[in-house]
Structure formats: structure tokens, C-alpha cells
Amino acid sequence: MQNGIGARQTIEDALAGRRVASxxxxxxxxxxxxxxxxxxxVHEFRFSAPSEVEHFYPELTVHPTGALLGLVGRTVDGARVTMAGGLELVFDGVGTLSVPPHALLxxxxxxxxxxxxxxxxxGGEVAWSEDGRTG
Incomplete structure (x- = not known):
């Protein structure tokens, strides 16, 4: 286990309660x-806030907006890997970041x-590292 994160945890265990530093x-x-x-x-993602939904496309260059920059200092309230292999992060009441799976990357x-x-x-598969030294 490295820095309190191990392969036997869920993504919720690994991320929930952590604050966004940058x-x-x-x-x-x-x-x-x-x-x-x-x-x-490194793929398109969506940030859903109570009053708006923004779509981002990294291949077009991500410029963090006010909503994304507003995550600094916020806490990850929930995290999950979707059944299809996407990632969803919920930030203490301000919004949800959703990353869909991709067939080729x-x-x-x-x-x-x-x-x-x-x-x-x-293809939507998810891999956990046993020791934090791969990838």
C-alpha cells in the first residue's frame, strides 16, 4: 500500500474525503x-453543476473554467467506476465530474x-496496481 491507497480498495475508498489541491x-x-x-x-468529460453542464474535450485543450477551478479546496464526497468502466466523482455539493469509457484509449x-x-x-476494463509502481 502506498500513501494510504491499496489495490484491495474501491475507488470510493481511495478518493472519498480527499480535498482538491489544484x-x-x-x-x-x-x-x-x-x-x-x-x-x-485524457478523454472528453462532463462537469455537471446544479445550474449548468459543461462538456470538455482534452484533444481541443482543456482550459479550466470557473466551475472547474471552483473545485480547489472542495472535497470528493463520492467516487465510483461505472459498470461500463467510466469514472464519476462527486464534489461536496458543487457538481459531478463524469468520464465515459473509451474503446481505444x-x-x-x-x-x-x-x-x-x-x-x-x-474497452471499459479497469486495472488496479498492487504496489503503485506501474503505469
Whole structure:
């Protein structure tokens, strides 16, 4: 187990309760959580807030908006891998980030400085690392 995250946990166990330290964009979205743990999204995703829904496409470059930047300091209230292999993160009442699976690429992953912890693989499969050193 590295930084309190191990392969026998669920994504909820690994992420719930962690605070967002930073949000960055570019050709991907990186949410750095305390721990440190990073959630990286390299595929399209949706951020649903109570009053709006925004769609983002990293291949067109992600520029974090007010809604995404507003996640800094917020806590991950819930996290789950969907039945299809997507990722959903709920942030303490401000919104939900949803990453769909992708047939040809790994659209998301969760990692520590030691390496990947959990990765959404092509075709909707999900892989957990035993020691945090893969990926």
C-alpha cells in the first residue's frame, strides 16, 4: 500500500474525503488531491453543476473554467467506476465530474508519486496496481 491507497480498495475508498489541491489543463485535466493523489483525464468529460453542464474535450485543450477551478479546496464526497468502466466523482455539493469509457484509449487514471493506482483501460476494463509502481 502506498500513501494510504491499496489495490484491495474501491475507488470510493481511495478518493472519498480527499480535498482538491489544484486543477490544471492543457491536453488533459489533472485534479491533484491531498495525499498527494492525482486524477488524470485524457478523454472528453462532463462537469455537471446544479445550474449548468459543461462538456470538455482534452484533444481541443482543456482550459479550466470557473466551475472547474471552483473545485480547489472542495472535497470528493463520492467516487465510483461505472459498470461500463467510466469514472464519476462527486464534489461536496458543487457538481459531478463524469468520464465515459473509451474503446481505444485509457481515458482516466488515478496515481500517486509512486505510480498508477487505478486505470480505466480501453474497452471499459479497469486495472488496479498492487504496489503503485506501474503505469
Amino acid at each position: 486543477v490544471s489543463g492543457g491536453g488533459r485535466l489533472d485534479l491533484t488531491l491531498d495525499g498527494p493523489v492525482t486524477v488524470r483525464v 485509457a481515458p482516466w487514471r488515478v496515481f500517486t508519486p509512486e505510480g498508477a493506482v487505478c486505470t480505466g483501460l480501453p
